[in-house]
Every structure is written in structure tokens, then in C-alpha cells.
Amino acid sequence: MSATATLVRLAALELWTSFRLLAAVAALLASGGVALVAAELAGPPAAGGSVARAPVVAWYGIALAGGMAVVAGLIAGAVAGERHRGFAGWLVSRSAPRASLLVAWFTVGSAVVIVGGVASGAVGWLAIVSHGAALPGQAAAFAAALAGCLAAGIGGIAVALLVGVLAPPLAAGALALLLVGAWLVGTSVALPTDAYPGGAFATLAAFHLADRPVADGLRTAGIALAAAAALLVVALAAFARVDL
Amino acid sequence: MTASTPDALWASRSVRHLRPGGVVCRDVRRTVRGRRLLDGASLAVPVGGRLLLVGDPPPAASLLLRILAGLARADAGSVQLAGVDRADPGAGGWAGRIAYVGPGAVLPRWLAPREALDLAARLHGYAGDERARMVEAAVVRYGLDAGGGADRPMRRSGTAVAERTALAAALVGSPEVLLLDDPLRALDEDSRIRLLGLVPKRTTMVIASRLPASDAALATRVALLRGGRVALQAPLRALAERGLPVSMRGIEALAELVARPEAPDGRRRPARSAAP
Numbered sequence: 097m098s099a100t101a102t103l104v105r106l107a108a109l110e111l112w113t114s115f116r117l118l119a120a121v122a123a124l125l126a127s128g129g130v131a132l133v134a135a136e137l138a139g140p141p142a143a144g145g146s147v148a149r150a151p152v153v154a155w156y157g158i159a160l161a162g163g164m165a166v167v168a169g170l171i172a173g174a175v176a177g178e179r180h181r182g183f184a185g186w187l188v189s190r191s192a193p194r195a196s197l198l199v200a201w202f203t204v205g206s207a208v209v210i211v212g213g214v215a216s217g218a219v220g221w222l223a224i225v226s227h228g229a230a231l232p233g234q235a236a237a238f239a240a241a242l243a244g245c246l247a248a249g250i251g252g253i254a255v256a257l258l259v260g261v262l263a264p265p266l267a268a269g270a271l272a273l274l275l276v277g278a279w280l281v282g283t284s285v286a287l288p289t290d291a292y293p294g295g296a297f298a299t300l301a302a303f304h305l306a307d308r309p310v311a312d313g314l315r316t317a318g319i320a321l322a323a324a325a326a327l328l329v330v331a332l333a334a335f336a337r338v339d340l
Numbered sequence: 341m342t343a344s345t346p347d348a349l350w351a352s353r354s355v356r357h358l359r360p361g362g363v364v365c366r367d368v369r370r371t372v373r374g375r376r377l378l379d380g381a382s383l384a385v386p387v388g389g390r391l392l393l394v395g396d397p398p399p400a401a402s403l404l405l406r407i408l409a410g411l412a413r414a415d416a417g418s419v420q421l422a423g424v425d426r427a428d429p430g431a432g433g434w435a436g437r438i439a440y441v442g443p444g445a446v447l448p449r450w451l452a453p454r455e456a457l458d459l460a461a462r463l464h465g466y467a468g469d470e471r472a473r474m475v476e477a478a479v480v481r482y483g484l485d486a487g488g489g490a491d492r493p494m495r496r497s498g499t500a501v502a503e504r505t506a507l508a509a510a511l512v513g514s515p516e517v518l519l520l521d522d523p524l525r526a527l528d529e530d531s532r533i534r535l536l537g538l539v540p541k542r543t544t545m546v547i548a549s550r551l552p553a554s555d556a557a558l559a560t561r562v563a564l565l566r567g568g569r570v571a572l573q574a575p576l577r578a579l580a581e582r583g584l585p586v587s588m589r590g591i592e593a594l595a596e597l598v599a600r601p602e603a604p605d606g607r608r609r610p611a612r613s614a615a616p
Contacts, residue, residue: 102462113450182446185411189440190463190509339412 103200123166124212128219130159135227165277173269175260185340205253240313244296247320254327293323362544368417379568392559409440439515445502449495460509
């Protein structure tokens with residue numbers, strides 16, 4: 097097993113034993129629950145099919161963005177805690193490359209976002225279809241928009257790593273929550289466009305109305321992944337210089 | 341090459357005559373939050389040497405040790421450990437040749453000692469039976485198996501077991517240089533001395549200590565870091581020869597004596613710079 101694989105396993109165990117993994121999955125699943133509640137509160141679907149900016153879809157997007165911000169806060173707190181406690185230093189002094197340490201946390205954080213996000217998407221889709229805000233045939237469009245949102249969530253993990261590398265544990269958690277929350281929730285209420293990272297949330301809010309929803313979703317996913325890669329490089333550069 | 345070759349080399353006359361540098365740092369500088377903690381610190385410890393490093397203020401010694409271990413960066417200066425330049429990008433496996441044990445219990449408390457040792461061995465690249473044998477040997481050698489404690493999470497075994505495990509894990513892979521920052525404080529003095537006495541004789545050891553008297557038995561030389569520079573580097577026996585106690589005050593007094601030796605007429609000579 098390579099050093100990176102060992103560190104990935106270690107990061108996952110750290111999340112599990114500190115109950116952060118449970119909190120992260122719960123936050124993401126709760127976003128699906130918000131869609132169900134919104135569908136319940138919105139009452140029966142409007143006659144004549146979908147309506148523009150259906151509240152169920154909009155609320156689901158906002159809740160998913162909030163859930164991803166919570167995951168980012170938890171990951172930032174975990175990384176900062178490991179650094180602050182001296183365990184990161186212990187690992188580095190035991191031959192673990194600094195970059196591998198951060199890549200391990202990125203891998204675990206991204207996996208949580210993807211697994212939790214897909215589960216949340218399943219619940220959210222059921223709520224949206226049952227409310228009549230979208231037709232069952234629009235599942236591919238929803239999946240593409242969700243993929244873009246997950247990619248933006250992975251970008252949020254990269255932000256969390258950068259904050260976790262630089263700030264003390266509590267401040268890192270709060271700061272990552274605020275930054276990623278402002279970024280993703282802000283984009284989920286913005287106008288639909290794919291020209292910025294996180295634009296997938298705006299695309300998700302109107303996926304049932306878009307002309308080319310799959311193409312839009314995939315394009316926003318690409319932009320978000322590129323942003324995540326750039327942010328990860330910045331976090332790695334910062335981690336290479338920071339005292340452990 | 342047999343397993344005994346390093347010991348044979350170590351015992352050879354040429355190595356004993358050459359006394360190559362185990363730890364060498366030159367003109368290390370570092371400012372932390374506007375405060376210059378290291379201002380041209382230079383240190384040289386021969387292979388197999390045991391140095392007690394005392395800092396005034398104590399964080400300066402800890403910082404120098406962390407710079408030596410590659411955990412903190414220096415603003416300027418050079419570091420060479422186990423004959424390899426820290427700045428040399430081609431120094432493959434450099435980290436594997438040194439070990440650092442910091443103060444307190446840094447390992448996650450949910451890990452059991454055996455898991456921590458296994459983790460250290462994995463990171464060093466050991467696999468299969470060799471890793472299992474190495475872990476088992478460390479468990480026995482450092483007394484971690486008492487009462488089934490080797491498989492119990494460290495949060496249930498206490499800080500002393502966590503610190504003992506950290507030391508055992510640091511020594512997995514037989515490092516050439518061991519850097520200890522105020523180590524094993526949760527253990528009583530006898531246990532600490534006994535455990536650190538298990539470190540192989542050819543391992544170069546630098547101990548940053550806030551309580552020099554309790555660590556003096558482990559070292560043969562002492563260095564005082566004052567004003568960011570190494571103000572004294574002398575054999576520990578120099579303290580006894582001058583009737584000084586092995587304490588912070590005694591070491592400072594020795595540094596004063598070295599810097600301003602007494603003239604034959606009993607008066608102090610003007611201060612001169614103390615060579616490291």
C-alpha cells in the first residue's frame with residue numbers, strides 16, 4: 097500500500113472516529129430532506145406543467161449548497177486540528193510527503209461530497225418529480241446539473257484545505273463554512289450561467305427550463321473542477337511552507 | 341552486506357577518527373511574529389553524539405529542533421543531517437534517516453500502540469512479514485504489551501503510553517539521527533532514562549530540554565541557545581569540573597565563564613564571542 101493510500105485510510109478513520117463523517121453525510125442528506133419539506137409546503141403542482149424557478153428546485157439547490165459548506169467546514173477543522181495537534185508533523189517526520197497528506201484529505205473530502213451528494217440527489221429528485229416541478233424524462237438533465245454541483249462541492253473542499261492549512265482549528269472550520277457557504281449559496285440564487293465556478297447551482301435551480309441542460313451541467317462541472325484543481329495547487333504550495 | 345556491517349563500520353578506527361557530522365547547522369535564522377528566535381545559530385554534533393540543547397527562551401530550542409526535522413522553515417542558513425544537505429533536492433529518503441519526537445502526545449488517541457507502530461512502518465515502506473516482525477519487536481522492546489495495552493486505543497491507556505508509543509514509532513526503521521523535543525514528560529525520570537537508553541549507541545541524539553537536570557544522564561555534551569545564537573557548546577562534565585549544577589542557571593554560568601574566563605589576577609576578562 098502506498099503512503100498516499102495509507103494516509104487516505106487514516107484521514108477517513110479520523111473523520112469516522114471524530115463523528116465528522118456522520119455530521120457531513122447528515123448535512124448532505126438533510127438537503128434532500130429540505131426538498132421534501134419544500135415540496136410538502138408548496139402544495140399541489142401548478143396546472144399545465146412546470147413553472148419557472150420552481151420553489152422546490154430552488155430550495156433544494158440552496159440546501160445542497162449549505163450542506164456542502166458544512167462538509168467544507170468539517171474538513172477544514174479536521175485538517176487544522178491535525179496540524180495544530182502535531183500529528184501532521186509526526187506523519188511528515190515519519191517520511192509521509194506533505195503533498196500526500198493534503199491529497200489524502202482532498203480525496204476523502206471529495207468522496208464524502210460525491211457519495212453524500214448522490215444520496216441527497218436521489219432524495220431531492222424524488223421530491224422534485226413528486227411535486228411535478230420536473231418530468232421523469234428530465235432525469236439526465238437533473239443528473240448533469242447535480243454533477244456540476246458536486247464538482248463545485250469538490251472546489252469547496254479545496255477551499256477548506258487552504259483555510260485548514262493556514263488557520264487554527266475553530267477559526268478554520270468557521271471560516272471555511274462561511275466562505276464556501278457564501279460562494280455556493282450565493283451562486284445558487286444567481287442567474288443561470290455557466291461562466292463561473294459554482295454556476296452549476298444556478299443551472300440546477302433552472303435545469304427543468306434549460307434548452308441544453310446536460311451540456312450546461314457538464315460545462316459547469318468542468319469549470320468547477322478546474323477551479324478545484326487551481327485551489328488545490330495553492331493549498332499545496334501553502335502547506336509546503338507552513339510550520340508543522 | 342550483512343546486518344552487522346553498520347556495527348562493524350561504526351566500530352572501525354577510521355570512523356572513530358573522522359567523527360563525521362551527524363547534525364550540522366550553520367547560521368540558522370528565523371523570526372516568529374516579529375521576534376527573532378534564531379539569529380545565526382550554528383551547531384555541530386558528531387555521529388553518535390548526544391547533545392542536550394537548552395534554550396533561553398525555551399521555544400528557541402524547540403524551533404531549532406523542528407527546523408532540523410524539516411517541520412519548520414528557516415529564514416536563512418543551512419542544515420545537514422546524517423551527511424545529507426537539507427536543501428539538496430536529490431536527497432532521496434532523507435526523512436527516513438531522521439526521527440523527531442515532539443512534546444506531549446501527538447498521536448490520535450483512537451489508535452492503539454500496535455496500529456501506530458504499524459502505521460510508522462508502512463510509511464517507511466516496510467511490508468508483509470518484515471513489517472509485522474518489526475512492529476512486534478518494538479512492542480516488546482518498549483514495553484507496550486503490558487496487560488494487552490498494545491491493542492487498546494491510547495485514549496484508554498493514558499498519556500504515558502501515548503508518549504512511549506511515539507518514541508517507539510520514531511525509532512522504527514533505525515533512524516541515524518533522533519531529535520527529541522522535551523520528550524516523555526508523562527513518564528517518571530527513571531522510566532524516561534531507561535527508555536531513551538534503548539536508543540542504539542550509534543544514533544546521533546539531540547535533546548531539547550526545559551529540565552536539564554532530568555535529561556543530563558542521556559547526554560555527553562550541552563549547548564546553550566541564547567539570544568538566538570549558540571552561546572555555549574561544551575562537554576557536560578565541564579559543569580561538574582567547575583562545581584556548577586546541571587540546571588539552567590548552572591549552564592548559563594558556564595557560558596559566562598567560557599565567554600569571560602577569569603584572569604590570573606582573579607578579574608574577569610572582557611567578553612569574547614563563544615565559538616559553537
